[in-house]
Amino acid sequence: MDTSSVWRRKNKALSCFPRLNNPLRFEMVIKKRTSTGPGVEVHPDYIFPLVLTSATQELFGCRADEDLTEASPYKLLNKEDVVQDMKTRAAVSDFSPVKQFVLDYPDDEILLVFDREFTYGQSFYLALTPEAKERILHTPQAAEAQPGEVQGQEELVVKSPEPQAWIPLGSELEIEEDSTKFSRDKLRYRVSRARRDFGAPVSFSDHVAVDDVHKCVSFKDEKFTIKLMEKECEVQAIPILSNSSAQTQWEYPKNMCTQYEPRGFSMEEKENYRQSEKLRKFMNTVAPSVFRALQQNHIMDVFVDDWRTLGEDVGGKVDTHLKEYQSFTDLNYSKDKTISHINWHPSINGIVAVAMVERASLEERIDNSTKLLLKHPLILFWSFSDPIKPQLLLECPDDVLAFEFCPSDPNIIVGGCMNGLVVLWDISAHVDRLQGTRPSGGRSTSVSTETFDLEEKRKNDVPVVHYCAISAIESGHKAPITDVQWLPETFEVSRMGVPLVNPNTACVQLVTCAPNCSLMFWDIRAQRVGVQPLSDKKQRVEDNPYSVLDTFSHLNLTWKPLLKVTLPRIDSSAARLPYSPLKFSLQHNCRDRLAERGETPLDYSNLRVTSAKNPEPLGDFNTKFYVGTEDGELIHTDWKLEKDNDSGRLFSCKPLTYVIAHDGLINTVQRSPFFKDIILTVGGWTFALWKDGVMEGALMQSPCSETKYTVGYWSLTRPAVLFIGRADGSMEVWDLLEKSHEPSEVQNITIDSITCIKPFFSKLHFLALSDDLGTLHVVQIPWTLYNPSSNEKLKIGKYLEKEVERLLYFMKRMEMRGQEKNSMEAEEQRKKMEPMVGERTMEVKEEEDRKEYGRYLAQVKVVLKELRM
Numbered sequence: 124m125d126t127s128s129v130w131r132r133k134n135k136a137l138s139c140f141p142r143l144n145n146p147l148r149f150e151m152v153i154k155k156r157t158s159t160g161p162g163v164e165v166h167p168d169y170i171f172p173l174v175l176t177s178a179t180q181e182l183f184g185c186r187a188d189e190d191l192t193e194a195s196p197y198k199l200l201n202k203e204d205v206v207q208d209m210k211t212r213a214a215v216s217d218f219s220p221v222k223q224f225v226l227d228y229p230d231d232e233i234l235l236v237f238d239r240e241f242t243y244g245q246s247f248y249l250a251l252t253p254e255a256k257e258r259i260l261h262t263p264q265a266a267e268a269q270p271g272e273v274q275g276q277e278e279l280v281v282k283s284p285e286p287q288a289w290i291p292l293g294s295e296l297e298i299e300e301d302s303t304k305f306s307r308d309k310l311r312y313r314v315s316r317a318r319r320d321f322g323a324p325v326s327f328s329d330h331v332a333v334d335d336v337h338k339c340v341s342f343k344d345e346k347f348t349i350k351l352m353e354k355e356c357e358v359q360a361i362p363i364l365s366n367s368s369a370q371t372q373w374e375y376p377k378n379m380c381t382q383y384e385p386r387g388f389s390m391e392e393k394e395n396y397r398q399s400e401k402l403r404k405f406m407n408t409v410a411p412s413v414f415r416a417l418q419q420n421h422i423m424d425v426f427v428d429d430w431r432t433l434g435e436d437v438g439g440k441v442d443t444h445l446k447e448y449q450s451f452t453d454l455n456y457s458k459d460k461t462i463s464h465i466n467w468h469p470s471i472n473g474i475v476a477v478a479m480v481e482r483a484s485l486e487e488r489i490d491n492s493t494k495l496l497l498k499h500p501l502i503l504f505w506s507f508s509d510p511i512k513p514q515l516l517l518e519c520p521d522d523v524l525a526f527e528f529c530p531s532d533p534n535i536i537v538g539g540c541m542n543g544l545v546v547l548w549d550i551s552a553h554v555d556r557l558q559g560t561r562p563s564g565g566r567s568t569s570v571s572t573e574t575f576d577l578e579e580k581r582k583n584d585v586p587v588v589h590y591c592a593i594s595a596i597e598s599g600h601k602a603p604i605t606d607v608q609w610l611p612e613t614f615e616v617s618r619m620g621v622p623l624v625n626p627n628t629a630c631v632q633l634v635t636c637a638p639n640c641s642l643m644f645w646d647i648r649a650q651r652v653g654v655q656p657l658s659d660k661k662q663r664v665e666d667n668p669y670s671v672l673d674t675f676s677h678l679n680l681t682w683k684p685l686l687k688v689t690l691p692r693i694d695s696s697a698a699r700l701p702y703s704p705l706k707f708s709l710q711h712n713c714r715d716r717l718a719e720r721g722e723t724p725l726d727y728s729n730l731r732v733t734s735a736k737n738p739e740p741l742g743d744f745n746t747k748f749y750v751g752t753e754d755g756e757l758i759h760t761d762w763k764l765e766k767d768n769d770s771g772r773l774f775s776c777k778p779l780t781y782v783i784a785h786d787g788l789i790n791t792v793q794r795s796p797f798f799k800d801i802i803l804t805v806g807g808w809t810f811a812l813w814k815d816g817v818m819e820g821a822l823m824q825s826p827c828s829e830t831k832y833t834v835g836y837w838s839l840t841r842p843a844v845l846f847i848g849r850a851d852g853s854m855e856v857w858d859l860l861e862k863s864h865e866p867s868e869v870q871n872i873t874i875d876s877i878t879c880i881k882p883f884f885s886k887l888h889f890l891a892l893s894d895d896l897g898t899l900h901v902v903q904i905p906w907t908l909y910n911p912s913s914n915e916k917l918k919i920g921k922y923l924e925k926e927v928e929r930l931l932y933f934m935k936r937m938e939m940r941g942q943e944k945n946s947m948e949a950e951e952q953r954k955k956m957e958p959m960v961g962e963r964t965m966e967v968k969e970e971e972d973r974k975e976y977g978r979y980l981a982q983v984k985v986v987l988k989e990l991r992m
Contacts, residue, residue: 166243166244166248168251169250169251169252169254169255170236170243170248170249170250170251170255171220171221171224171248171249171251172238172243172244172245172247172248173217173218173220173221173235173245173247173248173249174217174245174246174247175217175246175247176217179208179216179217182208183198183200183204183235184198185198185200185235185237185247187237187239187246188239191237192237192239193237193239193376194376194378195376196236196237196238196239197234197235197236197237197259197260198234198235198236198237199232199233199234199235200232200233200234200235201231201232202225202228202230202231202232202233203231205218205225205233206225206226209222209225221249221251224249224251228251228252228253229253230253230256233249233250233256234249234250234255234256234259234260235247235248235249235250236248236249236250236259297357443856443867443868443905443907443908444868444870444905445854445856445870445872445890445902445903445904445905446902446903446905447872447900447901447902447903448887448889448901448902448903449507449510449901450510450898450899450900450901451475451477451503451505451510451513451898451899451901452897452898452899453503453512453513456479456501456503456513456516457479457503457896457897457898458897459481459482459897460479460480460481460482460897461479461480461481461482461878461893461894461895461896461897462477462478462479462480462878462879462893462894462897462898462899463478463479463480463522463523463524463525463878463879464477464478464523464524464525464526464879465477465478465879465880465881465891465893465899466526466527466528466881467881467883467891468504468528468533468557469528469530469533470533471533471554471557471558472885473506473507473508474504474505474506474514474557475504475505475881475883475891475899475901476502476503476504476505476517476526476536477502477503477505477893477899478500478502478519478522478523478524478525478526478538479500479501479502479503479897480500480522480523480524480541481495481500481522482895482897499518499519499520500519500521500522500523501516501517501518501519501587502516502517502519502523502526502536502538503515503516504516504517504557505899506557506559507901508559512585513585514556514557514585515550515553515556515557515585515586515588516585516586516587516588517536517538517548517550517587517588517590518587518588518589518590519538519540519546519590520540520542520544520546520590520593521540521541521542521544522540522541523538523539523540523541523546524539524540524541524603524604524605525538525539525604525605525606525607526538526539526607527607527608527609527633529609529629529630530609530611530612530630531612531628531629531630532629532630532725534549534550534551534554535547535548535549535647535674536548536549536550537607537609537633538607539600539603539604539605539606539607539635539637540603540604541603541604542603543599543600543601543602543603543604543637543639544593544594544596544599544600544604545593545594545599545604545607545633545635545645545682546590546592546593546594547590547591547592547593547647547674547675547678548588548590548591549588549591549672549674549675550588551672551674552588552672553586553588556586589671590671591671591672591673591674591675591676591679592674592675592676592678592679592680592682593679593680593682594645594678594682594683594684595680595681595682595683596680598682598683598684599643599684600635600637600639600641600643601637601639602637602638602639603637603638604635604636604637605636605637605638605704605705605706606635606636606704606705606706606707607633607634607635607636608633608634608707608709609630609632609633609634610630610631610632610633610634610644610709611630612625612627612628612629612630612631613625614741614744615631615632615646615733616632616644616685616686616762617686617733617738618685618686619686619763619764619773620644620686620688620746620761620762620763620764621738621740621763622740622741622744622746623733623738623739623740623741624739624740624741626733627648627725627730629725631646631647631648631727631730632644632645632646632647632685633645633647634707634709636704636705636706636707636750637704638703638704638705638753639703640689640690640700640701640702640703640704641687641688641689641690641704642687642688642690642704642707642750642762643684643685643686643687643688644684644685644686644687644688644762645682645684645685646685646732647675647678647727647730648727648730648731648732649677649678649727649728649729649730649731649732650731650732673728674727674728675727675728676728677727677728685732686762686764688760688762688764688775689701689774689775690702690704690750690758690760690775690778691775691777691778692777693777693778693781702750702752702754702756702758702778702781703752703753703754704750704751704752704758705751705752705753705788705789705790706750706751706789706790706791706792707748707749707750707751707792708748708749708792708793708794708802709748710745710747710748710794710799710815746761746762746763747759747760747761747779748760748761748762749792749802749813749815750792751784751788751789751790751791751792751804751806752788752789753788753789754783754788755783755784755785755786755787755788755789755806755807756781756782756783756784756789757781757782757784757789757792757804757813757818758778758780758781759778759779759780759781759818760776760777760778760779761776761779763776764776780818781818782818782820784804784806784811784813784821785804785805785806785807785808785809785811786806786807786808786809787806787807787808787831788806788807789804789805789806790805790806790832790833790834790835791803791804791805791806791810791834791835791836792804793835793836793837795837795842796837796839797842797916797919798842798919798920798923799815800814800815800816801813801814801815801822801923802814802815803835803837803845805832805833805834805835805847806832807831807832808827808828808830808831808832809824809825809826809827809828809832810824810825810832810835810845810847811823811824811825812824812923812926814923814927817927817930817931819930819931819934820930820933820934822923822926822927822930823859823863823926825857826864826865828849828855830849830850830851830853831849831850832847832848832849832850833848833849833850833876833877833878834847834848834877834878834879834880835847835848835880836880836881836882838882838908838909839882839884840884840888840909840910840911841858841908841909841910841911841915842911842915842916842919842920843858843859843860843861843915843918843919844856844857844858844859844908845857845859846880846882846890847866848877848878848879848880848892849876849877850876850877851871851876852871852872852873852874852875852876852877852894853869853870853871853872853877854869854870854871854872854877854892855868855869856868856869856870856908858908859919859922860912860915860918860919860922872892872894872900872902873892873894873896873898873900874894874896875894875895875896876894876895877892877893877894878893878894878895879891879892879893880892882904887903888903888904888908888909889901889902889903889904890902890903890904
């Protein structure tokens with residue numbers, strides 16, 4: 124009888140045992156218990172399974188796997204506490220199913236057991252009688268049944284398989300037919316060699332293998348053939364295998380430990396190995412190779428990815444898609460609102476601030492004016508570490524359309540409101556919260572937006588910072604402020620618009636613009652007036668219900684602009700109003716100097732405006748700037764004021780030049796971070812690039828898009844890349860080195876209009892986008908869009924220079940064509956003005972024709988005579 128058939132029979136006979144895959148393995152066969160479901164036992168009458176919520180577990184101190192574990196599953200509950208819980212929460216209490224049992228329980232403490240294995244279908248069960256409590260707590264160490272075990276359970280029986288006699292059923296014939304048998308005797312070969320050749324030295328030499336090459340080509344031997352025979356195979360059906368398991372019953376916990384001890388050499392063995400000749404030879408053999416490998420690793424990094432360093436030369440398709448990193452929205456603060464402006468925190472990574480405004484038309488604002496006055500708009504501070512809830516809220520008197528962090532002090536924020544007011548905030552008291560380290564004590568400067576909140580609820584809410592100062596209502600803009608910028612700390616502006624040396628080491632002035640045809644310069648320092656009485660200061664402190672920092676208390680409700688610049692029309696005869704600015708770009712970075720900043724914050728209340736008696740003007744300073752209007756015009760003007768010789772009044776000079784740049788309102792006027800004389804403007808359905816001083820036309824203007832452009836921004840790392848947002852929620856990425864007639868990449872980001880774009884430069888390059896639905900999207904810029912190519916700045920500079928040459932040549936040709944046209948028109952006009960010559964009579968004309976014909980005939984005769992014809 125062959126071996127395979129025997130094993131087949133044994134496996135068939137042993138298949139009745141659960142989990143008996145190996146015939147040599149012993150298994151415990153346990154009959155199933157009577158239960159109400161698969162794997163769930165029927166609980167006895169003296170216990171009751173319970174489901175306890177996390178709140179109930181924390182209230183009674185019986186949290187699963189924390190207060191109660193598998194080693195310590197028991198908890199004695201006070202009966203009065205359970206009864207009080209049932210009275211407080213009534214039917215919601217988790218102990219309501221056993222209310223009558225608890226009330227009838229005679230003792231003061233009830234036993235609660237943590238059932239980790241869900242023996243009775245729930246994670247806890249309650250002992251309903253004192254006898255059951257004593258029986259569970261004092262379980263004997265002998266192998267007795269647990270409390271609540273079913274009485275009809277079978278005893279554990281250990282069995283082992285017994286060998287049985289083989290019963291032939293005919294399968295041995297099949298095995299014998301398929302078995303291989305030897306049909307001939309085995310071949311024997313003997314290989315011998317002379318004894319003197321063993322161990323003899325062998326020398327090899329090189330030989331050109333040309334003539335001595337022997338090839339063994341395969342060939343077909345006609346005398347020997349292999350006949351392919353059909354092979355019959357049988358398959359025997361077997362019963363379906365089933366996996367069963369058995370688990371031993373847990374009786375009582377035991378604490379056990381096992382300690383491992385390393386097995387090593389003795390001192391004598393170690394000494395023998397150290398002195399061995401074999402170890403010395405091994406070290407001498409491998410030492411040169413190890414030293415060589417260490418030297419190579421020190422010279423060159425073998426783990427560097429050469430393909431990644433090649434950059435654009437890597438084969439395959441380059442990924443240029445923007446990948447969304449996070450999105451921020453809030454059900455309370457973002458509902459029915461849109462984001463008007465975005466700004467990254469200058470010094471804390473991962474913090475972005477957004478201004479929320481009502482998404483309503485003018486008619487809707489008028490109808491809901493009372494509701495809007497009662498609900499203050501907010502600026503939200505979002506953090507990458509918590510995308511669910513904002514970290515800080517800035518309360519605003521009205522919707523803020525633009526705000527900026529102070530470059531010298533990021534804790535100071537200025538904003539421009541829709542009602543024309545300028546607002547200042549100081550968030551120095553909340554820097555620890557934004558950085559992630561929230562202090563437990565200290566005076567809080569935040570207030571709650573809800574008047575009737577409890578003190579306990581206020582501690583859990585997001586802090587709301589009230590504004591420190593607001594401009595005077597009668598002295599501000601009469602239209603919504605659409606743009607605000609800080610002047611750098613390198614200079615300041617006098618009341619005449621003259622640039623002066625800034626004696627402070629901080630930014631103290633800012634510029635705002637609004638469609639009411641003006642730009643205003645503001646100074647956050649106190650005016651040089653008389654000393655404020657101490658009683659007024661005390662009164663102002665007592666009238667501070669929101670505990671606002673007194674950083675700018677000297678400006679609140681009295682802040683007036685230092686300088687006002689209007690934009691009159693170049694053509695004074697036009698009946699239209701002056702230009703209405705929306706965005707502007709100052710050329711304040713043409714003179715830079717490093718300012719030494721102190722670590723201690725400035726006291727702005729002690730700073731004073733520079734005296735006009737001894738000013739220190741800056742020589743060779745460019746005061747020109749560009750303004751984009753709501754009519755699509757780009758204006759180049761000067762902020763210096765001129766004095767009328769007759770009346771002595773100061774007035775703004777007319778713009779130097781202007782050009783109609785776009786077919787819609789201009790929403791972006793921004794200088795390139797790499798070329799300070801290159802300006803990007805976005806408006807209507809196009810965007811354009813301009814060069815400072817060349818106002819004859821745009822260096823480059825994009826083709827008209829199918830959808831309106833809403834915003835644009837330069838890349839902070841690549842001089843040739845632009846990000847343009849559209850009204851349909853798509854983002855266009857323009858790479859001017861790749862192609863300038865169409866975008867390099869168009870990707871849909873959101874379902875609504877993109878309102879603002881702000882890139883952020885860090886280890887991971889991010890781009891913040893906001894839409895009209897109040898959602899902030901942070902996308903990650905791919906490697907190809909933020910990693911500049913070799914000499915990219917030089918290449919794009921040459922490209923812009925060629926565009927300037929082309930524009931100047933085109934304008935020169937246009938001028939030449941204009942001169943030619945004017946000269947032709949003048950010639951035609953001169954001919955028209957000459958006196959008309961009298962018409963000659965017909966007879967005179969005929970007489971002249973006859974004379975001409977006679978001269979022709981005489982000439983013909985002379986020619987014929989010369990030819991003797």
